[in-house]
Amino acid sequence: MIGLPILSVVGMEFLERGSWHETMHWISTNHPLFLLNVVLTFCLLALIYAIVGSLAISGSIATLILGLMAIISYMKVKMIGEPFFPWDILLNKESMDIATLVTGKAALIRIIAVAAVIILVLLLRWVIPRVTIPIIARIGLGLFSLYALYAFGIKSPLAGKILDHAGVNEIVWDQQQNYANNGLTLAFTLNVKNSIVQKPDTYNETAIASVATNIQATAAKAPEVKSAKLSAGKKPNVIFVMSEAFWDPTLLTNVTYSEDPLPTIHRLQKEAGNAGYLLSPQYGGGTSNVEFEVLTGNSMSFLPGGSIPYQQYISKPLPSLASYFANQGYKSMGIHSYEGWFWDRNTVYKELGFQSFKSSEKFVNPEIKGYFISDAEVARNVNSEVDKTEDPMFIYTVTMQNHGPYDDPRYGENTIKATGSGLSAQAKSILETYTQGAHDADASLQMMIDHFKDSDEPTMIIFYGDHLPMLGMDYQVYKEAGFISTSNANQWSLDEIKKMHSTPLVTWSNFDMPKQENPVTSASFLGAHVLDMLGMEKPANFTLDGELAQQIPGLLSNLVVDADGQLQAKAPESLAPLINDYRNVQYDLMFGKQFLANYIDHDYLTKGSQPDYNAEFGATGIAAKSEAQGSEDAKPASAQ
Template sequence: MVQHPDIDQTPPAYPEPGTVPRDIPAGVTGPQAPSASDDVTSAAPKRGAVARQVVARILFVLGASFALTAVVTGMLEASLRAKSDEPTLVGPALLGFAILWILVLGVVGLLGSLRAATVVVVTLGLVLAAVNVVRMDILRLPLSFRDVVFLKDPAFLVEMVPVRDLVKGAVAVLAVAAALTWLVSRAGRRRPRWRRGRPGWWGWMAFRGVAVALAVTLVLLAAGFNTPGNVVRDAYDRNGADWRPWAQSRNYLLNGFVGGVLSNLPTDPMNVPPGYDEATMEEVAQRWTKVAAVRNRGTDPSLLEKTNVVIVLSESMGDTAALEHATFAEDPMPEIHGLMRAGGARMVSNFYGTGTSSMEFAVLTGQNTTLFKPQISSPYQQFVTDYPGYPNAVGWLKQMGHGAVAIHPYTPHMYQRPDVYKNFGFDEFIDRDSMTERARLGNGGFISDRSGYREVLRELRENDDPMVVQLVSMQNHLPYQGRYDDPIEVTSDKPLRQAVGQWARGVKGTDEAVAEFLRELSTQGERTIVIQYGDHFPGIFSDAQVKAEGLNIFRTPFFVWDSANPEGTGPKNGGLVGNPSGGDVAPNAAMQLALQQVGAPLPPYFTLLAEVQEKVGVVRGRKILTPDGEEITVQDLSADQKALLRDLRLVQYDFSIGERYALEEMWYPSGE
């Protein structure tokens, strides 16, 4: 073919579809001008491409958040299994994973960035896992929403965990957050953020909105986890959940960290007992008023009006003699064991390694905490302060003219004690900052029991009226590392032997302080009764030993000492008048046992508690420890025993969260 030299042979450059070149005159037709149909056909592929981009981004976020959830779940579950390899049930585990995944997607939707969500979620998961490991190590209980209250008292955290370790932990968290930020900023191809007006923006925003809405809806539904008919709880139950709230470590292990946390969300302390109404409570009150009148024959109605009452909760005081798998080179508590033989017994604590406020509540109110719902582990924090006043032994004694002082040689804010003590009727609360003596035992230990006892003596000497003084000690609280230079030698699990020996040395110090305290009281010239008990063993024994000990790991010392009869007045000059079998006693039976020991009359309420202790035994939820030491279930009780337990439930509900129909007749003759 011949090429004309004046004609350019380069193929014409057609414009991109959908554009109109400026050099084509209006009205020109032909192959150089785009037709109207070109605009329509080219827009469809563009919209499809944008839609594919949005779908791809969403699928990527779903997959990445799934992996992120797996990482966080692994950290949380590992924190539970630091000392146990028990598997989680499959159904609850999958549900917990799904719940956590939805929450992670909610964080992504809220922040609008997978990278930012990764930093936040992984850092938070790491913090929760680390705190849970420490909490399990110290208190043998996993994290729950109630632990938020500890943030109000950072001094407690500092004393429970060395500052050095707290600083290391904070630095580690910051380092992890910084490293994550750096890694995610460089991981994979950086995708441009969708901004308003950019193609696909509405699709991405719709996904974010759905993710946040799902997460918020789930949170609202889960908040009522313990209410009847809750859909989240029903889903767990249908998928094989095995709730063990009376053993929280196992509860979390079986149902997963998420399931465990949900099962401990707020709930009503008790269900309404069948038949509860004003007429029923009037009948119960009349019945126990008659029983009390019979039991009180021969007692001195005015005895307590001129008698001081001292109540001592001894922190981390388990009965060393009860242990079968630990042998001490010397008896750390010879004085206390002698007092137990003269007028005491072993008390069965509700917890191991924790539960101080629960025991204090049970002794002062006479209420059995195991009759509340299993989620109620700390009545002080969970419902006591919801009421303007709460029935307890302090208020009852004040009606007889007693002054009331509470002493706790530590920060006042633990377990909301200032509010609780005001609610209970204490006239004064002395904490570590207001004590006159603050000597400490050991290296870096807490204020000593000896200082606490001397504060009690000072209160008794400075007040002419009879006093009720409660001391909650602190000396033997964890941690023990390096506290004493001469720990008591002990044969037990080798890895924990040093901690047990350190604790035992502190117990020895308490024993010596008790002997000194009682000698001082003997010279006071006024009658004083002392009710002392241990709250729990410290959480320093291995899981294997705890399992091997069984109920022994819950047995704590309990004794009643009367300055008028220091050698004891029980059967054969020993033991407790109200516990002739010599068996274990319940925490809520302590006050009535003390009254019987000194020969004081029992109000109808304490008469009911006495009959339950003597004829049923120690009630521990669904289990019963009989006066003869046999462990049975509630179903094994006789009809008469079940009737006693029914009355106990009715009265406890009435006095705690009920209408208090029977309070005046059974305990508070002048009202609250």
């Protein structure tokens, strides 16, 4: 019971770090932290033993749990730069669905190694003498172990003293570094308390009342925004298109292409005064977190690193762009070309105030390209929904076609070829497959522009990527192409952090719209920016977003971009009061007592979900889908 936890911690750190040298260096230079990891692992083993009663079986179960943790954390870090968190356990269907797309030699070797150790531990039943502990002692051991795990999970006062004495430094804002410093078992346990967002020290009704007064004063003294020029007073359709993993591969300076892969984006960047870059809180995954920032105006910077609001926090109505536009007489619809359960969108969209949500189950006979519904099919659905709806529409669109991985040439023969002296054959193949998909996304934007450019319905399209694509393990393509200096994200410069979190952002409209220069816009500030472009009055939380965006248009947990484009690791102290207001309002709306609604925008801030949510996709929609599926099955294979 002492030896197995020691070996387990060594094995877990080796599996997760991927280097024996790094593992031994961490152990040799962090004896107290290594010991804490062993203690926690011992408590897990003792708890299982207290329940099971067989040391060999308990050791096998503990090894399975810890081995899976290490493998998952290793793969997550390699794919998206984030380790394994307690709340990842909630991602049951999502994890299994994406796991089928992730294979590789490294993962297979680790799985075989863990399986071998489990078998070895089981075989020890015939070697180690059986020891029987009285039931009372087992219960006592189990209760002690459970309490110890609980105490470290919530960081009780006694556990806090132990952690301080051991020199534990919890780096919540940089979880990869947090796990690297403290060890997988300890960092994972400490993150349990982060599943619940702590109330800010400055949050109370008096503070929120002061924020409301400041918001009203800001709105009163703000210069009049030049409204969009619309004919006959028509309200414009507002279409957000968040394109999966969309990025500009021509930014790889050491790579050239056989043709321009993004002609539409590049044309709009030259023509429009409303083109720039979206600063995303994510890399390689976590689409719903970008969606959360754009729709609510809230920031991931104030939530635990690696958390997923859609899965963890949104269980009641939360004001968003969807509910705001619904209040303005719009039909608000979400469109996503993947299954509605993913990231709990079916339920979350209801809480965000959408009237309807058209997920892949509601698409009729969709075109598939690669693994998923094509971006062209999504464009056709957007065009169709606008055409058949009398009211002006707010549509939030999320595509899926170019979701990773890009290891297989899933589009067949790629028409766009990449050339780079530093690219390996594998990196070249990955890049060309990704670029082909990005080209299709660009073409889908042009399809929507062509559809609406001569329409008598005023329409605005906001098009951007949710995050940079994961182009190989350990940022392989970016490193080989010279886009970043190292595959160790902890060693990136501020400029590299900015580059690895910036996706193209363009807007287009078929009516005259005032031009605004916004080179960089955080996803959480995009909603306020769009409302300003449309000349629409901003609700309270988006007014606060707009005020902060004037000072720091780019805000991530580890990067701030000020109004002059200067980069800093954290916001200047002079902006602390405004940032505290932003944090307090976010807490008030998501977790607090909704004090803000007592002082301003009560109807918008307290609006419930739409009573007829998704009524249009009820029995009729299901029947239509079944009929379409029957027609699809009747097609010859070549047509499908």
